[in-house]
Amino acid sequence: MTALSASPAFRRLPAGRLVVYAIVAVIGVVLVLAPFLLHGNVRGIDVAARICIFVVLVASYDLLIGYTGIVSFAHTMFFGLGAYGTAIALKAMGPGFSAILAGGAAGVACALVLAVLIGLLSLRVKAIFFAMVTLAAASVMLVLASQLSDITGGEDGLIYEIPRFFSPATKLLTGADGKVATLFGVPLNGRVALYYFVFLSALVLFLVMVRIVRSPLGTVLEAIRENETRAEAIGYRVVAYRTAIFCLAAVIAALAGILRAVWLKYAGPEAVLSFAIMIDILLMVVIGGMGTMIGAIIGVVIMSLAQFYLKDLMQAAADATSGLPLVPDLLNPDRWLLWLGLLFILLVYFFPAGIAGTLLGKGGHK
Amino acid sequence: MKTTLARLGGVYLLPVAIGIFTLFLIPTSTWLTLTIAGLAMGMMIFLMASGLSLIFGLMDVLNFGHSAFVSFGAFIAASVLAALSSWVSGGSAALNIAALLLAVAAATTFGAAAGWFFERVVVKPVYKDHLRQILVTMGALIVAEQLILAIWGGVPIAVPRPAVLEGSILIGNVAIETYRVFAFLLGLAVYVAMYLVLRRTRIGLLIRAGVENREMVEALGFRIDRLFIGVFMAGSALAAMGGAMWAGYQALITPTLGAEMMILVFIVVIIGGLGSIEGSLLGAIMVGLTANYVAFLMPKMALASNMILMMAILLWRPYGLKPAVQK
Amino acid sequence: MSAGGSALRLDDVHTDLGQHRILHGVSLDVPEGGVHVLLGRNGAGKTTTLRTIMGLWRARSGAIVFRHHDITAMATPDIARLGIAYVPENMGIFGGLTVEENMRLASNDGSFDKGRLDRIFALFPAMQKFWDKPAHALSGGQKQMLAISRAIIERRDLILIDEPTKGLAPSIIRAMIDAFREIAKETTILLVEQNFLFARSLGATVAVIDDGRIVHTGPMAELAADEALQTRLLSLSLEAHQ
Numbered sequence: 017m018t019a020l021s022a023s024p025a026f027r028r029l030p031a032g033r034l035v036v037y038a039i040v041a042v043i044g045v046v047l048v049l050a051p052f053l054l055h056g057n058v059r060g061i062d063v064a065a066r067i068c069i070f071v072v073l074v075a076s077y078d079l080l081i082g083y084t085g086i087v088s089f090a091h092t093m094f095f096g097l098g099a100y101g102t103a104i105a106l107k108a109m110g111p112g113f114s115a116i117l118a119g120g121a122a123g124v125a126c127a128l129v130l131a132v133l134i135g136l137l138s139l140r141v142k143a144i145f146f147a148m149v150t151l152a153a154a155s156v157m158l159v160l161a162s163q164l165s166d167i168t169g170g171e172d173g174l175i176y177e178i179p180r181f182f183s184p185a186t187k188l189l190t191g192a193d194g195k196v197a198t199l200f201g202v203p204l205n206g207r208v209a210l211y212y213f214v215f216l217s218a219l220v221l222f223l224v225m226v227r228i229v230r231s232p233l234g235t236v237l238e239a240i241r242e243n244e245t246r247a248e249a250i251g252y253r254v255v256a257y258r259t260a261i262f263c264l265a266a267v268i269a270a271l272a273g274i275l276r277a278v279w280l281k282y283a284g285p286e287a288v289l290s291f292a293i294m295i296d297i298l299l300m301v302v303i304g305g306m307g308t309m310i311g312a313i314i315g316v317v318i319m320s321l322a323q324f325y326l327k328d329l330m331q332a333a334a335d336a337t338s339g340l341p342l343v344p345d346l347l348n349p350d351r352w353l354l355w356l357g358l359l360f361i362l363l364v365y366f367f368p369a370g371i372a373g374t375l376l377g378k379g380g381h382k
Numbered sequence: 383m384k385t386t387l388a389r390l391g392g393v394y395l396l397p398v399a400i401g402i403f404t405l406f407l408i409p410t411s412t413w414l415t416l417t418i419a420g421l422a423m424g425m426m427i428f429l430m431a432s433g434l435s436l437i438f439g440l441m442d443v444l445n446f447g448h449s450a451f452v453s454f455g456a457f458i459a460a461s462v463l464a465a466l467s468s469w470v471s472g473g474s475a476a477l478n479i480a481a482l483l484l485a486v487a488a489a490t491t492f493g494a495a496a497g498w499f500f501e502r503v504v505v506k507p508v509y510k511d512h513l514r515q516i517l518v519t520m521g522a523l524i525v526a527e528q529l530i531l532a533i534w535g536g537v538p539i540a541v542p543r544p545a546v547l548e549g550s551i552l553i554g555n556v557a558i559e560t561y562r563v564f565a566f567l568l569g570l571a572v573y574v575a576m577y578l579v580l581r582r583t584r585i586g587l588l589i590r591a592g593v594e595n596r597e598m599v600e601a602l603g604f605r606i607d608r609l610f611i612g613v614f615m616a617g618s619a620l621a622a623m624g625g626a627m628w629a630g631y632q633a634l635i636t637p638t639l640g641a642e643m644m645i646l647v648f649i650v651v652i653i654g655g656l657g658s659i660e661g662s663l664l665g666a667i668m669v670g671l672t673a674n675y676v677a678f679l680m681p682k683m684a685l686a687s688n689m690i691l692m693m694a695i696l697l698w699r700p701y702g703l704k705p706a707v708q709k
Numbered sequence: 710m711s712a713g714g715s716a717l718r719l720d721d722v723h724t725d726l727g728q729h730r731i732l733h734g735v736s737l738d739v740p741e742g743g744v745h746v747l748l749g750r751n752g753a754g755k756t757t758t759l760r761t762i763m764g765l766w767r768a769r770s771g772a773i774v775f776r777h778h779d780i781t782a783m784a785t786p787d788i789a790r791l792g793i794a795y796v797p798e799n800m801g802i803f804g805g806l807t808v809e810e811n812m813r814l815a816s817n818d819g820s821f822d823k824g825r826l827d828r829i830f831a832l833f834p835a836m837q838k839f840w841d842k843p844a845h846a847l848s849g850g851q852k853q854m855l856a857i858s859r860a861i862i863e864r865r866d867l868i869l870i871d872e873p874t875k876g877l878a879p880s881i882i883r884a885m886i887d888a889f890r891e892i893a894k895e896t897t898i899l900l901v902e903q904n905f906l907f908a909r910s911l912g913a914t915v916a917v918i919d920d921g922r923i924v925h926t927g928p929m930a931e932l933a934a935d936e937a938l939q940t941r942l943l944s945l946s947l948e949a950h951q
Contacts, residue, residue, distance in 0.1 A: 584813075584819050587806070587810055587814055588814070590803070590805060590806060590810075591803045591806060591810075591814055593805075594803045594804060594805055595801055595803060597765060597785075597797075598801035598803070599814075600765075600784075600785040600786050600789070601785055601789055601795045601801065602789060602814055603787075603789035603790045604786055605784075605786050606786075706805060
């Protein structure tokens with residue numbers, strides 16, 4: 017049963033479903049209008065672009081964990097490959113769309129090859145084994161990226177120019193006076209174009225994934241997740257399907273990496289490859305709701321907001337308790353992950369379907 | 383040929399082969415130093431890996447929080463050593479060793495207690511549910527790492543090393559760090575103790591049987607859940623002991639120590655085969671040796687070399703070199 | 710409540726596996742002593758019945774009474790401790806353990822009664838021969854013998870055996886028949902089978918299960934004599950009619 021398809025559900029019009037759609041609609045509107053709503057707020061636009069990219073990244077991870085029951089820790093590795101491929105090409109070939117195309121393609125190809133290798137090598141064994149292998153692979157990639165400094169810039173990463181078309185000096189439209197045209201007071205320059213490039217690419221990728229999970233392939237994947245032995249008995253080639261979806265998710269993650277590299281004009285181990293990103297993805301997909309696709313949107317937005325507001329809240333609490341031993345240390349805003357981690361554990365115990373899953377009335381994930 | 387190799391030790395010859403091969407590439411005195419370092423490192427990794435492997439084998443639980451026990455063990459040992467600084471730096475060898483043993487004991491005790499808490503509170507509700515298990519133990523790992531940061535701060539901490547274990551023994555022109563010898567011997571002692579418990583006692587028999595077929599152990603009338611908690615505590619205690627020894631070895635520790643070691647631990651467990659301590663020992667020695675030889679030959683390839691080792695072994699034997707369950 | 714001469718009684722037992730309903734009210738009376746057979750084709754619910762008795766799967770409703778104990782909700786180890794041994798279809802041998810260690814696990818205090826051991830060696834000489842060899846090296850028939858030896862290394866009141874003849878050579882099956890006759894002198898055996906010829910040569914009583922329900926119970930002799938009844942009950946798949 018896919019989350020969005022069944023028409024009887026609409027006849028019942030459950031309140032939870034409406035809430036989810038309303039939240040997603042609001043998020044969608046904000047993201048569509050972000051350059052105008054957040055005009056002048058550089059940081060705000062940055063968060064909006066990051067949300068777009070992470071929705072793709074998290075949704076592609078949901079293909080694995082939610083729809084197929086595969087736990088991989090190599091997702092940032094694929095993300096990083098896309099980003100580094102683009103970054104290295106932009107650095108070497110100079111700013112141009114051909115560099116993005118060539119570097120991105122190379123990154124995606126690397127991701128695909130690695131995914132095939134890892135998949136064929138270890139998807140036939142237990143889920144836990146696979147988790148370990150991917151974790152080991154991802155760590156090695158991280159070390160390689162920081163050590164092969166001639167190519168990757170090492171710990172410092174790479175800083176590079178992106179195509180001139182995306183620079184603030186580019187005028188998308190010129191007004192009567194020859195200056196850049198404005199819409200609602202916002203100049204229609206290359207920065208706006210870059211945001212919409214990211215937003216539309218992310219939207220297309222997200223819709224492709226929604227299409228995939230609602231296709232016959234999605235049904236097969238869920239059959240495998242629910243009962244591997246039975247799926248195999250019916251005649252599905254479980255390893256082949258799993259490898260295929262693992263490769264697909266890897267490619268999409270790499271594509272998200274390209275977007276990240278173009279937006280940031282920077283690629284470094286911390287920014288696109290670190291284990292912290294993997295933790296973020298994991299938290300986002302579980303909080304949002306595994307196996308729902310739409311949960312990716314909710315999870316990413318909540319985590320992004322939490323990173324700002326939870327820290328403020330903790331700062332206030334730390335100040336209030338400054339006289340006590342250890343407590344202020346635990347409430348230090350740098351320790352926000354501590355509380356999020358606790359929240360995460362409780363969520364996995366009591367609401368394994370996540371926010372979207374719970375509201376959509378999908379049962380707990382088995 | 384095949385049977386001759388098997389009679390000589392089969393896969394146990396692999397570390398020997400690695401050693402002999404590198405002997406041609408590295409000057410002998412350096413090779414000896416590296417080999418001792420590799421064996422010592424292997425033994426410390428063995429401490430961390432054997433518990434994980436046994437817990438996995440018996441309970442089908444992969445505890446990602448395991449690395450937190452390693453980190454906690456390291457920091458607790460560092461704190462105890464710091465508190466006993468007069469013993470540590472004093473001239474009395476007995477007090478030196480006593481301080482280190484106390485530090486290791488404190489870490490190990492903490493590991494056992496934390497293991498008990500982990501099994502009862504964190505893991506028990508999600509037995510048989512791999513996905514949630516991975517998520518919950520991952521969440522617990524995040525919390526534990528943050529706790530370490532909150533308690534000890536984010537800065538590297540210096541670990542005072544007992545004076546008697548400081549320095550090296552010179553044999554000919556080969557310098558052997560005393561601490562490495564100590565670490566190796568301790569690891570070896572733990573391995574022998576584990577081996578004897580598993581092979582010679584009824585509890586050990588039950589654990590080995592449980593690794594193969596939990597259901598049948600229950601059908602024979604044994605309460606498997608009691609075994610679970612015992613093994614979980616022992617495995618966590620060993621991880622903390624490994625962390626404590628590693629702290630003394632590194633002399634400077636950071637909160638990411640556990641996470642860094644965990645990669646090697648996973649590689650060891652995968653290479654060795656899940657659920658067997660012989661496999662863990664074999665894998666740990668191979669990883670320790672490879673890491674040290676490669677660090678000398680091609681410094682940048684140190685971690686990647688172990689990864690390649692793992693991939694090669696997985697291609698050859700998908701269940702590891704010495705899996706507990708005979709396929 | 711008296712068991713009235715029955716070793717084990719199942720009363721309207723329902724068992725589900727996930728969303729699948731496997732047993733739809735199994736009622737069964739296993740008399741004290743002798744070999745009793747539960748016959749049925751693949752998927753009829755034979756294995757589920759045994760696993761439900763052992764507490765490895767839980768009955769959704771109904772009652773299971775062993776002697777005077779209601780074991781319906783008991784934990785598997787406690788059920789085993791009451792004196793029930795279980796030989797699963799896959800035999801449940803610990804391949805990494807030696808033959809000796811496999812048997813030692815099943816003995817109450819980890820030591821062996823010399824007399825019992827000698828009788829087991831007489832029944833299955835291979836056990837003595839491979840005593841200190843790892844069990845994974847045994848042949849299929851020898852593994853089955855080990856599984857049964859393990860079940861009788863202590864005196865049990867009831868032994869549940871799931872399809873012991875599956876995949877075994879006729880000569881081994883004949884040895885099995887003799888062994889079961891011997892074992893049944895001191896205990897009750899509930900045997901699950903598809904092989905009617907094997908079942909007929911051993912069973913005192915027989916119950917036929919189909920689609921999660923008991924469709925026939927009675928003395929084995931009665932079923933063995935009544936060709937028409939056999940055809941009706943067993944035409945489903947049993948090897949007797951090949």
